[in-house]
Amino acid sequence: xxxxxxxxxxxxxxxxxxxxxxxxxxxxxxxxxxxxxxxxxxxxxxxxxxxxxxxxxxxxxxxxxxxxxxxxxxxxxxxxxxxxxxxxxxxxxxxxxxxxxxxxxxxxxxxxxxxxxxxxxxxxxxxxxxxxxxxxxxxxxxxxxxxxxxxxxxxxxxxxxxxxxxxxxxxxxxxxxxxxxxxxxxxxxxxxxxxxxxxxxxxxxxxxxxxxxxxxxxxxxxxxxxxxxxxxxxxxxxxxxxxx
Amino acid sequence: xxxxxxxxxxxxxxxxxxxxxxxxxxxxxxxxxxxxxxxxxxxxxxxxxxxxxxxxxxxxxxxxxxxxxxxxxxxxxxxxxxxxxxxxxxxxxxxxxxxxxxxxxxxxxxxxxxxxxxxxxxxxxxxxxxxxxxxxxxxxxxxxxxxxxxxxxxxxxxxxxxxxxxxxxxxxxxxxxxxxxxxxxxxxxxxxxxxxxxxxxxxxxxxxxxxxxxxxxxxxxxxxxxxxxxxxxxxxxxxxxxxxxxx
Numbered sequence: 001x002x003x004x005x006x007x008x009x010x011x012x013x014x015x016x017x018x019x020x021x022x023x024x025x026x027x028x029x030x031x032x033x034x035x036x037x038x039x040x041x042x043x044x045x046x047x048x049x050x051x052x053x054x055x056x057x058x059x060x061x062x063x064x065x066x067x068x069x070x071x072x073x074x075x076x077x078x079x080x081x082x083x084x085x086x087x088x089x090x091x092x093x094x095x096x097x098x099x100x101x102x103x104x105x106x107x108x109x110x111x112x113x114x115x116x117x118x119x120x121x122x123x124x125x126x127x128x129x130x131x132x133x134x135x136x137x138x139x140x141x142x143x144x145x146x147x148x149x150x151x152x153x154x155x156x157x158x159x160x161x162x163x164x165x166x167x168x169x170x171x172x173x174x175x176x177x178x179x180x181x182x183x184x185x186x187x188x189x190x191x192x193x194x195x196x197x198x199x200x201x202x203x204x205x206x207x208x209x210x211x212x213x214x215x216x217x218x219x220x221x222x223x224x225x226x227x228x229x230x231x232x233x234x235x236x237x238x239x240x241x242x243x244x
Numbered sequence: 245x246x247x248x249x250x251x252x253x254x255x256x257x258x259x260x261x262x263x264x265x266x267x268x269x270x271x272x273x274x275x276x277x278x279x280x281x282x283x284x285x286x287x288x289x290x291x292x293x294x295x296x297x298x299x300x301x302x303x304x305x306x307x308x309x310x311x312x313x314x315x316x317x318x319x320x321x322x323x324x325x326x327x328x329x330x331x332x333x334x335x336x337x338x339x340x341x342x343x344x345x346x347x348x349x350x351x352x353x354x355x356x357x358x359x360x361x362x363x364x365x366x367x368x369x370x371x372x373x374x375x376x377x378x379x380x381x382x383x384x385x386x387x388x389x390x391x392x393x394x395x396x397x398x399x400x401x402x403x404x405x406x407x408x409x410x411x412x413x414x415x416x417x418x419x420x421x422x423x424x425x426x427x428x429x430x431x432x433x434x435x436x437x438x439x440x441x442x443x444x445x446x447x448x449x450x451x452x453x454x455x456x457x458x459x460x461x462x463x464x465x466x467x468x469x470x471x472x473x474x475x476x477x478x479x480x481x482x483x484x485x486x487x488x489x490x491x
Contacts, residue, residue: 051395071401081392085414095400097410144400 002027002180003048003148008057010043016205017043021057023199023208027147030174030181032191035201035209036238041184042152044206048182049075049150061148071095073148074141078157082125082136088112089121091136095144111139114173131162138170142177151183155190167193171218188238192231193220200237210237279462284469287462291450301474304435304446307363311370312431316424319375323382324408333383340379348373349437356442366438366446373434374427381423385416418490425482432475447471 001024010018017040025031033041046052048059050069059066061073069075074095082091093108112121115135125133134154141149155163171194174181185191191198192214200210212234216226263281270280279287291297326333348369359365389412397411439448447467454463 049399051398069395069399069401071399075395075399077392077396080390081396083393083396083411083414085417094396094410097400097406 004060006058008054011055019205019207030196032183032195032198034191036203039201040206045184074146075150076141084125092139111143115139148180188234283462284465287466307366311367312374315371315374319378323379327383327386344376361442365442369438370431374431377427385419389415421486
């Protein structure tokens with residue numbers, strides 16, 4: 001297992017947020033974690049990122065216990081994580097400070113291209129749209145060549161059209177780079193479109209309620225019967241009738 | 245009306261109207277105390293001729309910049325420490341908040357005892373006046389750096405000093421520069437009072453001396469005008485820097 005949660009529980013004071021989470025993520029897997037808001041899915045991701053220590057239980061990556069953030073696994077926030085005082089180039093090259101200038105320039109150019117920001121190298125974040133800022137953040141994470149990416153509702157602040165585009169971009173990049181991805185979202189459709197496997201957490205305190213393998217090949221047909229079946233299965237798990 | 249016209253012509257028109265009203269009011273009331281604009285202009289010209297004015301302006305600027313610079317050198321690092329280490333802030337903050345409302349002028353008697361008749365006394369007062377706003381602005385800036393920036397910095401493997409330089413400092417800068425401008429405004433205001441003691445030069449001294457040495461209210465008003473005009477120029481300069489940095 002690439003990432004292994006073993007009996008992870010988390011409490012903040014009297015509030016229990018996570019209960020006995022045991023979960024393994026395979027190398028190269030795209031795993032989505034969904035659940036009602038406040039169920040602790042972000043907290044779970046933060047324990048794997050090394051930003052929070054679990055109250056009990058352990059998280060290991062490559063068999064090594066996670067105790068602090070590490071540049072081999074990068075956390076991607078909503079687009080608000082980009083540094084407003086740096087250009088697109090500056091942001092993407094941020095983590096490459098110990099690289100010789102030449103190699104760094106090359107690497108930055110490569111990732112500018114990968115996320116389709118050619119021509120915006122010198123632009124500052126405030127000149128970019130939300131979707132472009134999100135690309136900058138993804139590129140900044142990928143540029144240091146991590147083996148795990150943690151994404152915490154990365155597209156939550158984008159409009160629905162941009163969100164769809166960003167999903168297929170992310171899949172394209174994931175296929176090209178073969179990272180292990182842990183992706184937290186409250187958007188069930190999103191999880192079924194992206195993931196190899198979806199973990200459904202219960203309402204707080206979060207426990208693993210169900211694991212759903214998404215056995216549909218990419219590119220996924222969003223009107224196929226299997227897609228709708230799996231989507232409705234997860235909707236049902238969370239206790240939502242699929243009606244408006 | 246063009247923007248340019250509005251920015252320059254409108255304020256000039258206001259000044260012209262004020263001068264006219266001022267001049268008329270002095271003439272109509274027949275006051276012997278308050279000088280007319282013409283007298284004040286003449287006073288400024290005389291001062292300028294004797295090169296006294298330039299000396300005074302230079303002395304005042306040197307004092308303000310000295311006090312203000314020392315406040316920056318001490319206040320910014322202190323603000324960083326207090327903003328970064330919450331327990332330190334909790335223990336020191338009450339003291340700062342208690343010292344802050346004490347007018348720097350209240351320190352005047354002590355400043356005279358400590359520094360005697362020298363440049364050091366007014367510099368000390370200006371230092372005190374600008375120190376607290378700088379500390380507080382820096383501290384609040386550091387404290388309010390979005391957590392995400394810090395997490396991202398840590399995630400990319402930065403040590404605490406690297407994090408300070410590459411993330412906290414640039415994140416704080418826009419807020420800090422606003423704090424520095426406010427602090428400078430306060431320093432300039434305190435200058436006059438600070439120069440009323442312990443020194444025999446400067447714009448503040450000019451005002452108090454003109455009154456003491458023969459009720460030359462034309463010189464008093466001339467001194468006031470110079471302080472206002474120089475203050476405006478300096479503030480404009482700092483605003484320029486501010487805009488350049490936040491761009």
